[in-house]
Every structure is written in C-alpha cells, then in structure tokens.
Amino acid sequence: MSPAELTHVPGFKTREVGSGGLLHIRPEERRKTSSLRLTWVADLGPHNARRCLVPACLMRGTREFPSQRLLNLRTEELWGLSASTSVDRWGQRHLISLRAEFPAEGHLPQGEKVFEDAIHLLDQLIHEPHLVEGLFPEEIVESEILQQRRSIEGRIDNKSGWAYQRCLEEACFDEPWRYHQQGTLEDLKHVTPGDLTALWNELITHQPLHVHFSGNMAEDRVVDRLSTLFRGNHSSGESLSPRQAIRAAKEPREMVEHAKVQQSNLIMSFRTMISYEHPLNESLMVANGILGSFPHSRLFTQVREKESLCYSIHSQVDSNMGMMFISSGVDHDTVDQARTGIDKQLDFVRNGEFSAEEFEMTLAAIDSRLRMVQDSPAALADYDLRSRLSGRKPGLETLRKRVASVTREEVVAAMELVHPDLTFVLAPEESS
Amino acid sequence: MSWSEDSTVLENSTLQERVVERVHSSGARVAFCHKPGYLRTYACFATNFGSVDDRFRIGGGDEIVLPDGIAHFLEHKMFEGIEEDAFQEFSRLGASANAFTGFNGTSYLFSCTDHFYECLSHLVRFVQSPHFTEENVEKEKGIIGQEIRMYEDMPGWRVYFNLLEGMYAHHPVSKDIAGTVETISGIDAPMLQRCWESFYHPSNMILFAVGDQSEEEFFDHADRLLKEKDLGPAPALEKVATLEEAAPAQAQVRQEMQVGRSKLLFGWKDIHPGLSGQDMVRKELVSDLVLECVFGQSGALFEKLQEANLVDDSFGGGYMIYGDVGHSAIGGDVVDPEKVLEVILAELPQILSSGISEADIDRQRKAATGQLLKSFNSLENIAGSYCSSRFMGADPFEVVDLLNKIQPSEVADRLHDHVRPENLVSSIISPAQG
Numbered sequence: 085m086s087p088a089e090l091t092h093v094p095g096f097k098t099r100e101v102g103s104g105g106l107l108h109i110r111p112e113e114r115r116k117t118s119s120l121r122l123t124w125v126a127d128l129g130p131h132n133a134r135r136c137l138v139p140a141c142l143m144r145g146t147r148e149f150p151s152q153r154l155l156n157l158r159t160e161e162l163w164g165l166s167a168s169t170s171v172d173r174w175g176q177r178h179l180i181s182l183r184a185e186f187p188a189e190g191h192l193p194q195g196e197k198v199f200e201d202a203i204h205l206l207d208q209l210i211h212e213p214h215l216v217e218g219l220f221p222e223e224i225v226e227s228e229i230l231q232q233r234r235s236i237e238g239r240i241d242n243k244s245g246w247a248y249q250r251c252l253e254e255a256c257f258d259e260p261w262r263y264h265q266q267g268t269l270e271d272l273k274h275v276t277p278g279d280l281t282a283l284w285n286e287l288i289t290h291q292p293l294h295v296h297f298s299g300n301m302a303e304d305r306v307v308d309r310l311s312t313l314f315r316g317n318h319s320s321g322e323s324l325s326p327r328q329a330i331r332a333a334k335e336p337r338e339m340v341e342h343a344k345v346q347q348s349n350l351i352m353s354f355r356t357m358i359s360y361e362h363p364l365n366e367s368l369m370v371a372n373g374i375l376g377s378f379p380h381s382r383l384f385t386q387v388r389e390k391e392s393l394c395y396s397i398h399s400q401v402d403s404n405m406g407m408m409f410i411s412s413g414v415d416h417d418t419v420d421q422a423r424t425g426i427d428k429q430l431d432f433v434r435n436g437e438f439s440a441e442e443f444e445m446t447l448a449a450i451d452s453r454l455r456m457v458q459d460s461p462a463a464l465a466d467y468d469l470r471s472r473l474s475g476r477k478p479g480l481e482t483l484r485k486r487v488a489s490v491t492r493e494e495v496v497a498a499m500e501l502v503h504p505d506l507t508f509v510l511a512p513e514e515s516s
Numbered sequence: 517m518s519w520s521e522d523s524t525v526l527e528n529s530t531l532q533e534r535v536v537e538r539v540h541s542s543g544a545r546v547a548f549c550h551k552p553g554y555l556r557t558y559a560c561f562a563t564n565f566g567s568v569d570d571r572f573r574i575g576g577g578d579e580i581v582l583p584d585g586i587a588h589f590l591e592h593k594m595f596e597g598i599e600e601d602a603f604q605e606f607s608r609l610g611a612s613a614n615a616f617t618g619f620n621g622t623s624y625l626f627s628c629t630d631h632f633y634e635c636l637s638h639l640v641r642f643v644q645s646p647h648f649t650e651e652n653v654e655k656e657k658g659i660i661g662q663e664i665r666m667y668e669d670m671p672g673w674r675v676y677f678n679l680l681e682g683m684y685a686h687h688p689v690s691k692d693i694a695g696t697v698e699t700i701s702g703i704d705a706p707m708l709q710r711c712w713e714s715f716y717h718p719s720n721m722i723l724f725a726v727g728d729q730s731e732e733e734f735f736d737h738a739d740r741l742l743k744e745k746d747l748g749p750a751p752a753l754e755k756v757a758t759l760e761e762a763a764p765a766q767a768q769v770r771q772e773m774q775v776g777r778s779k780l781l782f783g784w785k786d787i788h789p790g791l792s793g794q795d796m797v798r799k800e801l802v803s804d805l806v807l808e809c810v811f812g813q814s815g816a817l818f819e820k821l822q823e824a825n826l827v828d829d830s831f832g833g834g835y836m837i838y839g840d841v842g843h844s845a846i847g848g849d850v851v852d853p854e855k856v857l858e859v860i861l862a863e864l865p866q867i868l869s870s871g872i873s874e875a876d877i878d879r880q881r882k883a884a885t886g887q888l889l890k891s892f893n894s895l896e897n898i899a900g901s902y903c904s905s906r907f908m909g910a911d912p913f914e915v916v917d918l919l920n921k922i923q924p925s926e927v928a929d930r931l932h933d934h935v936r937p938e939n940l941v942s943s944i945i946s947p948a949q950g
Contacts (some may be wrong), residue, residue: 152819156812185890237777393659445610
C-alpha cells in the first residue's frame with residue numbers, strides 16, 4: 085500500500101527567536117479563527133503541583149486588568165477571545181501551555197480586527213501579571229493552592245484515568261513519567277507568593293519556549309508581533325534533563341485496589357523496549373492498531389463484540405516510556421475472563437494470525453488518522469511539538485511513508501518485544 | 517433526478533457559510549456544505565428519534581409505549597450486519613465511523629480522507645438494512661449493561677441526570693439516554709424492528725455532508741443511494757407528548773459517590789409545548805445570554821463566589837432546549853454546595869431588581885459571535901448544528917442575525933421569567949462517607 089497523494093496543507097515554518105526560543109508559523113486560510121499556542125517545557129518531578137500554580141496565577145489578572153473578572157470582560161470585548169492554560173505531560177516532560185483562539189481578520193463586522201489587541205493581551209498575561217509589591221498577591225496564591233488541591237483530590241472522579249495513573253505509578257515507580265502532571269498534595273505545602281513569583285520568573289526565562297501560530301496573516305507581521313512573547317527567555321538545552329532510557333520488563337506483577345465503583349477498571353501494562361527512534365516503532369503502531377485502537381481491532385471485535393465482556397476496551401502505545409497499555413471497564417465477576425480474552429488476542433497478533441484484510445485496514449486507518457491531523461491547527465501544533473520533544477523529525481509525510489512500508493513480519497517482530505509488566509485492577513469495594 | 521422540490525440555499529455573510537439542501541422523493545432531507553481545503557469529509561445520516569420519543573402512534577392506531585433506552589439500543593444494533601458489523605467496511609475504506617443517540621435524535625456518521633462516496637454508500641445502506649435477531653439482541657444487553665455501569669461511575673453524568681430527575685416529574689428527558697439494566701432487559705428483535713420501521717423512514721431523516729467535495733456529485737450520489745431501497749410511503753407517525761407540570765418535581769436531589777470533591781448543578785425548567793423554529797432558537801439564545809450575564813465568569817456573582825473560594829474555573833452553565841421542554845444547568849466542582857447555593861439565593865433578588873445592562877448585552881453579543889465563528893471551523897459542529905436546527909424547524913445560520921436583534925427588554929423579560937428563586941432545582945454529588 086502506498087499513502088494517498090496529499091492535498092498540500094502547509095506545515096509549520098520554524099525559526100529561532102532570541103536565545104533558544106522556537107517560533108513555528110503556518111498559514112491557515114481555511115478557518116475563521118487564528119490559533120496560538122505557547123508551551124514551556126520542563127521536567128516532570130516532585131514539584132509539578134507548584135508549577136501548575138504559575139499558569140493559574142497568570143490567568144487571575146494583568147497589570148492592566150488586575151482581576152480575573154476584568155480580564156474576562158476584556159476577552160469578551162475582543163469578540164470572545166478564548167485564552168486558557170493547560171498542564172500536560174509527554175514522556176518525562178511537563179508541558180505548561182497557554183492557548184488562544186480569536187476571530188481572523190475579514191470575519192468581523194465593519195472590518196474590525198483583534199490580532200494586535202489579542203497579542204498585546206497575551207504578552208501582558210505572561211510578562212506583566214497582576215503583582216503586588218513584585219509578588220503574586222497572597223490571596224490569589226492561597227486561592228489557587230486551594231483549587232489545585234481540589235483538582236488533585238478530584239482526580240479520582242475519573243475512574244479509568246485514576247486506574248491508569250495508579251498502574252503507571254506502580255509499574256514505573258522509579259521512572260520520571262510516573263509523576264502525574266498535576267503533582268501531589270505534599271508539594272503544595274508551604275508554597276509562598278515569593279516561591280511562586282520566582283517559579284514564574286524561572287519558567288518564562290529559563291525553560292524552552294515553543295510558540296505555534298496558525299492563521300491567515302502575512303508572515304512578517306506575525307514574526308514581528310509574536311517575537312515579543314519570547315522577551316526575557318534565554319533557555320538552553322541544559323534546562324532539561326537528558327532523555328531517560330527505557331527499560332525491559334521484569335517479572336509480571338499483579339495488583340488490586342478497591343474503590344466505590346460499579347465496574348472494575350482493568351489496566352494491563354507491557355514493556356516494549358521500543359522507543360521513537362527504534363526501527364520497529366511504526367511496526368508497533370500497526371501492531372497496536374490491529375490489536376486495539378480501532379473499531380475493527382481484535383479487542384473490540386472479539387472481547388467486546390463476540391464475548392460481550394465490556395463496553396470500553398482499547399490499547400495504546402507510548403514510545404517515550406517504551407510501554408503498551410490495555411484498558412477496559414468490565415464487570416468484576418468477569419475480570420479473569422476478560423484477561424484471558426485479551427491474552428488470547430495478544431497471542432493472535434504475536435503469532436501473526438491476523439488476516440491480510442485486518443493488516444490492510446489498520447494501515448489505511450492509521451494513514452487516515454494522520455491525514456486528519458492536518459485539518460486541525462491545534463492537532464498539528466501538538467503533533468509538531470511532541471515530535472520535537474521525542475527526538476523525531478516533525479513531518480507527517482515521512483511518518484505516513486514509514487507506516488505504509490511496515491510488513492506483517494515486522495508487526496510480529498514488534499509484538500515479540502512486548503512483555504507483560506503490571507496488571508492493575510481498580511475493583512468495587514464489595515469484591516474485597 | 518428525484519428531488520421533490522428546488523434546492524434551498526441557506527447562507528450567512530458573517531459566518532461565510534453556505535448550505536444547499538434538497539428534499540428527496542424518498543422523503544429524506546439531503547444537504548451539503550462545501551469547505552474548501554479541508555482534507556476530511558464528514559457525513560451523517562440522522563433520524564429524528566431520540567431518547568425522549570418514548571410514546572407514539574401510527575395512523576391513529578393504539579399508543580405504543582417504548583422502554584427507556586430503546587433509541588440508544590437501536591443505534592447499537594444498527595451496526596450489526598448479516599456477514600459482519602458495519603465498522604468493518606468503514607475500516608477497509610480507511611474511514612472512522614461512529615454513532616450517537618441524544619434526547620431528540622440519533623446520528624450515524626463517518627469521516628474520511630479518501631473513498632468518500634464508497635463510505636457514503638455504506639452509511640446509507642447499513643442504516644437502511646437492519647438485521648435484528650434474538651441472539652444478537654440478547655448479546656448486546658451485556659455490552660450496553662457495561663456502558664450503563666460506566667455512566668453510573670461518572671459523577672459529571674450523574675449530577676446532570678439527577679438534576680433532570682429533580683426538574684421533571686414525568687417527562688422522558690429526565691431518563692438516562694441508555695436506559696437502565698432493567699428497562700433494556702425486555703427489549704427484543706420485533707420491538708427494534710417496529711421502531712426502525714416507524715422512525716427510520718427517510719421522511720424522518722437527514723443526510724448531510726460537509727467537506728471539500730463537489731456539490732453536484734454529492735447530490736447525484738445521494739439520489740442514487742436513496743432510490744436503491746423502496747421503503748414505501750412515510751408512516752403516519754404521531755409522537756405522543758408527555759405533559760409536564762410547570763413546578764419542579766423535587767427541589768433537590770442528592771447522591772453520594774466516591775469523588776474527590778462535590779459537584780453541584782442547579783437550574784430551572786421551562787415547559788413550552790408548540791414552540792418551534794426561529795422562536796425556539798431565539799429562546800435558547802436569549803436564555804444563554806441571560807445565564808452568561810448572571811452566572812458567567814465575567815459577572816459580579818462569580819467574582820464574589822470565587823473570592824470566597826467557593827467555586828473555581830469549572831463553574832459555568834448553559835441552556836438546552838429539547839422539543840417541548842428546556843432547562844438551564846449551572847454549576848461545577850465545589851467544596852461546599854450548600855454554601856454556594858446560599859450565596860446565590862441571597863444575591864438573586866438584587867440581580868433580579870437591577871437587571872442586565874445594555875453594555876453587558878452588547879459584550880455578550882460580541883463574545884457569542886466570536887464563539888460561533890470558532891464553532892463553524894469544526895465539521896462535526898456544522899453537521900450537529902444543521903441537523904438539530906432542522907429537526908426543530910429552524911435555520912442553522914439565523915442564529916447570527918438573531919443575536920444582533922436581541923432587545924434589552926427581551927433579555928429583562930427572560931431573566932424574570934426563567935430565573936425564579938422559588939423554583940430552583942439543585943443536584944449535588946458529595947463524597948461517600950466511610
């Protein structure tokens with residue numbers, strides 16, 4: 085199979101701004117809005133929780149609009165400019181992002197324009213936050229600590245997400261990706277406005293910054309205006325720890341925890357020893373597709389549809405960690421049956437028993453998924469950033485070609501490297 | 517060609533969008549929106565049959581009462597084919613397919629970057645070829661049972677349906693879309709077949725596509741596809757409405773779950789039999805504007821609650837209309853739901869007496885316009901907005917013009933008509949003890 089010809093969708097053009105900052109710009113004529121994403125990259129670690137407080141405090145006001153309410157009034161005035169922050173993780177990195185989307189020129193009544201005002205506001209959010217005597221105001225810091233504490237406590241509300249994180253913490257107990265991006269309650273103790281103001285300074289001056297912009301505007305104008313977002317940033321490669329090596333599975337382990345839930349969440353983790361640079365990385369992507377990431381995949385058609393054991397079931401691969409995970413929500417009485425069914429499907433793919441059709445369908449589905457990324461500036465920015473952080477050359481075309489050239493034998497070879505690590509079950513309390 | 521009338525063009529200069537629609541001789545409404553430069557094409561085949569449609573008659577016959585969750589069950593079973601399930605062919609074509617059931621409709625959809633017309637053919641054919649057997653219906657009960665259990669463990673889902681249970685004494689909108697393990701236990705193949713025959717006739721359906729395809733070619737294909745199967749004349753379908761009193765069923769519904777922090781939703785219900793088309797869109801728009809001014813994050817009330825550390829950024833709300841009923845739902849994750857309600861009830865008299873300023877209305881109008889522009893970037897949103905508007909007899913684009921026509925007096929009336937402290941209903945999920 086060869087990938088279908090691609091309608092040309094421009095990718096990001098990257099340039100270095102200041103010392104170490106990277107500005108990625110692409111023209112986007114299809115949409116009615118321009119989108120911007122700023123991401124500071126740091127290491128995951130025991131202080132993730134306090135780092136999460138920085139973007140939260142930035143969104144509480146600027147020197148010009150010194151309260152969240154005034155800030156919100158301003159964004160509404162700018163035709164509903166959406167500005168939001170998020171905290172994610174990717175491998176061993178902690179990603180602190182500020183995203184904004186605002187109407188593109190030519191779509192507003194009476195030729196109104198918001199680009200200049202939007203960039204000015206974002207610049208103020210980053211560089212001129214609301215400070216009192218040079219520090220984040222105490223009441224805001226306290227309030228954000230409280231909210232962050234509640235977010236951490238609220239993580240259990242999402243039962244499958246909770247089960248996945250618990251599995252990760254136990255399976256990777258000494259690896260950096262075990263840290264949840266929201267951090268721990270422990271880390272929030274004794275944080276002062278001084279600590280947080282210093283952390284803000286460190287983030288915007290020392291951590292690598294990526295800015296992705298998609299919009300229908302002249303490149304020179306975008307470069308000129310967006311360069312201001314990098315002022316003060318002099319990050320270098322030394323701001324991040326070296327890449328962590330992935331490791332092989334030891335003895336398979338099992339673990340059960342209990343909660344007040346109706347159904348059990350089963351998370352099976354595996355070590356693959358396949359990183360993004362590994363020659364079998366794309367083969368593992370295909371193996372994962374045959375196994376469990378599409379509606380035609382074995383886990384869905386066999387364990388869910390044939391055996392009626394579950395509603396949700398899927399597999400995913402993370403080559404930063406060199407791991408594969410299979411997650412499912414099942415009735416507690418049938419957990420063992422589900423595990424047997426899943427093991428059977430793993431063997432099925434490992435033994436190369438999948439049909440030519442299953443193989444071809446998976447190649448087509450992955451290719452289609454990769455092409456679809458190009459319709460979304462947000463997904464493109466995300467793909468670009470994550471590729472760079474994983475040491476891959478960003479380029480969907482290259483990836484599409486590599487996937488298309490994967491052979492059945494390579495799928496089997498990749499699956500032979502997949503070995504069970506920890507199997508984790510979050511079970512109803514009654515079953516204890 | 518088998519189009520029963522000339523094409524209609526719906527367009528809007530602010531959104532710079534254009535939808536061409538036609539009514540096919542089979543009865544189906546067929547529509548297309550051209551999006552130049554998009555690699556993906558998205559299409560859906562949607563029926564005006566959702567979870568609230570629990571009673572109906574055909575040709576003045578006896579009333580048929582359906583078990584809760586049947587529309588959703590039918591959606592699951594439509595993917596079943598004689599040889600294989602419908603997903604397989606979409607996968608062969610590299611497309612991504614799905615379906616969802618809402619209160620008012622069920623939509624079957626796919627998106628693809630290649631083989632669009634093969635996917636479209638498959639979509640229409642599988643939705644028009646049910647294959648229900650006692651065996652496959654029984655098997656599905658296990659899968660849906662697990663789906664129901666999954667929702668039971670989702671506090672965000674529970675807090676919303678508990679709110680509806682507090683608001684509505686009889687109306688089926690308060691019933692969980694998937695039903696319960698008990699209500700789906702009695703579903704059988706003949707029952708599904710009857711629902712399909714009654715609600716999946718083309719006259720009750722919309723076929724819509726959005727993407728960078730040729731308009732003419734799309735209509736040609738749609739015409740051929742819809743002629744492949746003669747499903748006969750449209751059944752004389754009469755949905756039976758459930759009467760609902762204006763007063764809420766319960767002031768408060770509480771549930772304990774294993775959650776890190778409490779969840780609160782509150783709101784008010786409206787009963788408006790006969791409301792449709794532009795009036796419905798206008799009501800939804802004005803209600804949203806009122807809620808944003810009163811409870812939004814740029815308002816004085818939110819600031820007060822936030823300064824007291826009672827709410828966070830998860831706080832917000834909106835207004836939803838489902839045929840003859842509509843309701844607001846406002847809230848978020850909170851530590852002390854009672855205290856939040858206490859502050860809100862203490863503040864409301866002042867808010868009601870001072871009303872909403874013209875400056876606030878103008879600002880919200882601008883913000884809503886920006887949000888609309890954003891939502892029309894998304895193929896899914898365009899399709900969803902088109903189908904839901906058409907099912908309620910409205911034009912999906914008139915929302916922009918209506919926004920500009922909203923009068924301050926209308927906002928004031930709506931504020932007093934909807935936000936009535938004595939009728940407030942609340943739903944609270946709190947952490948389980950022990």
